[in-house]
Amino acid sequence: MGKNKTDLLAGTLDLIVLKLLQSGPANGWDITQRIQVLSQDILSVNYGSLYPALHRLEARGWISSKWGASENNRRAKFYALTTAGRRQLAAERETWERFSTALELILQTR
């Protein structure tokens, strides 16, 4: 594993998962790969936090799951965003943007 990996900030994994599912259903492994690729290998998420997060989001009704065939034709569980999940994504995104703007402002002061 690379050396420049950064641990996720607490609470951001939910936002990331919701965002990645916005473009369509995906299984757990796909999500780990996409996080790695999209963050240009800066972020990596391990199984230990991803699956509990997926199940937690499902229990809250933000995503739903369905068994389907994966690209290599094996049975895999696919997760998809629900309507409530879309609303949640918008809300969390706004919260995050406000937070990062605020953080940026603070960091820029001399």
Place this chain on the structure above:
Amino acid sequence: MLNWLKLRLRALFRRGTMEEELDEELSYHLERDIQRHIARGMSPDEARSAVRRSFGNVEALKEESRDARGTRLVEDLLADLRYAFRVLRRAPRFAAVAVLTIALGIGANTAIFSVFDVILLKTMPVEEPGDLFFLDVVGSAGINGAPPYPCFERFRDDSQSFSGMAAFQVHGLTLKIDGYAERVVGQLASASYFDVLGVEPLLGRMLAPEDERLDPPVTVLSYRYWQRRFGGRPDVLGKTIAYRDHVLTIVGVTPPEFFGLQVGTPIDLTIPITVVGADQLGDGGSWWFDAVARLEPGVSSQQARAEIDPIFQRFMRNRMSAQARAQHFDHMELTPASRGFGQLRNQFSEPLLLVAGIGGLVLLIACANIANLLLARATARRQEFAVRVAIGAGRCRLVRQLLTESLLLFAMGSAVGLLFASWAGQMLVSFFAVGRNPILLDLRLDWRTLLFTAALCLITGTLFGLLPAVRAARVEASLDIKKGTSRTTGSRLRLPAARLLVVSQVALSVILLVAANLFVRTLANLRALDVGFRADEVLTFRIEPLESTYPTERLAALWTMVLDRVAIMNETAARFYFDDQDSLGARVKLLDRVYEVIGVAGDSKHNSLRDEIPTVLYLPVLQPVDGLRQLTLAVRTTGDAASLINAVRGEVRELGPDILVTEVAMLEQQIDRALLQERLVAMLSGGFGVLGLLLAAIGLYGVMSYAVVRRTNEIGVRMALGASGLAVAWLIVRETLITAGAGVAIGVPLSLLAARAAASLLFGVQPTDAATIAVSAAVLIAVAAISGYLPARRASRIDTMIALRHE
């Protein structure tokens, strides 16, 4: 929301599937990772071990996933329940005794509650019962029925406070169906009756306004009568029934839950009240029916009363003597009708409250036994608890587990108790349904009863399971794993709780025994009263010639008038009117006729055994003072009463057609009926007294046996030092007696208080009767001695050598 629920239900009930899916999901992930490593040039073996390293603790991950499902609490509960079942299966004798004890306690209380509910609590099965009121005429002599019918009509036509009102009257009617005469409980009612109550027809229709014209006359059947008499056939609509000179057409059937407005006297059918005829309807000086009215929304009963009372006062002006008005027709009052007529309620509220209290005491005693059993078991299971604490079970978790176990016990006990209650309930129903005017109670295990039982189960289970559970959770892991059952050291700590429970059991038993004693003696005293007649082997029945066949002119011939006008008075009358002198030959005027007194009869009881004897003038039945329409005969029998009644029916049939023989009963049964309330209380308090005593004895026996086991070691030492078997036995018996003595000492003053509260239900015995209390205390001490004797004998036979090695 629906999705959320589905997910959790799936998590609970398809737990296995969920686990498998989680496994499959993770193994898929694992496999893809391995493939990726291979694609980048690793060997399959290298790839596998690399991935396995990065995966880390899979179990912890699974655990976290499970928590994410949010059903942890329920899953734990289910696990606790499974464990509790296993534990109980391993101790079947303990479980059986506990379940049976709880079943008796909860079953008895459920049965009492179902009667209590039907007679005292339940509202009528009608729409918005809280808005219904009876319109009663009140005078100094008490509450009467509705005002005279013409006055009722003025209320109905002139008042604004009510959305509707109806007149009704319930009494026995004689009908002829398909040529056969029979007697039913009939209700004469205004056409508005069902509208006012909000009762919808099950079949056909209810009464309509034009039905009061009796053109044609119609009737509505009750569900019970429809089932009983017509087998529930739907083609009953249109059938006709003869009543007096009317031919009634059946137009509808009321729903099963509707029984009229009088608990205990369900009606069979309803006829428009106008059948009584214009004369009776126009009568302005008597009350003969009742009126029920529904308040207009937003109107209070005081406002309504303020509106109708002036109407009543205007109507009554100059109608009767001032004295009669003050006594019987003084003013109007509104009585809540939500729970129907109050007769049964008034008669039974005090005895039922008392019986419910007694039932509660029995339940407490039973629960104390359970708590004791649980305490003893908790001690026996110390090692198990210690192991659980040592491997990481929190004490809270342990208490929860034990509480689950006791609640499971109580739930099983309650389930058996419900069976017991439905049986006991039927016994109580048949107990009420005796004599000529039986009280017919509609008992059923409805949701109210089930709710009561569930609440009782939950409260008692938590209350009496908590103490043993909390005590059990106070284990020292390091000490108790090694030792298993601890020795004498623990006895000081734990026994006081058990002792305290037994002392309170004995105290409660004293109250029960004193109550049983007092009420059984009350019943015996009433039974021993000189009623003035011999009730045994007397059959009574009523003969009633049908009005349609026997108009008044023919009746006279039937009763064959005798012209002699003679009378006999009882001793009380002779004393009251003649000071016991010269009563023979005196002339008495009664309703314009003069009678000659030819004898004085001994006094006898009439309506009630408790009442003073009234003054009575006996006239021969053949000189009726007013229109005699029916006659009750008393026949002294020598043989089988059942075959006699057939002979009577045969004789009556030969007299002519259409003469009914009704209300057949033995005179003794009538006395039973008159003593219903006292018999109920005596039977239940007696039964509960015995039950409570038995439970307390079991409790004492259990605690003393347990003490002997725990002190085996100590007893062995005593015996090795020279104590005789007798001395050891006395040690145990003495302890039992001290415990029981303490219970009696607490129980006696409590029972004195309780007895004083129930004084009005006693007859011929004082609530502070010293003999009663002495007998009860003596019985308890004797029973305690016996309960202590068995463990004491066991203690005296302990083998010294074995005892000293006893751990």
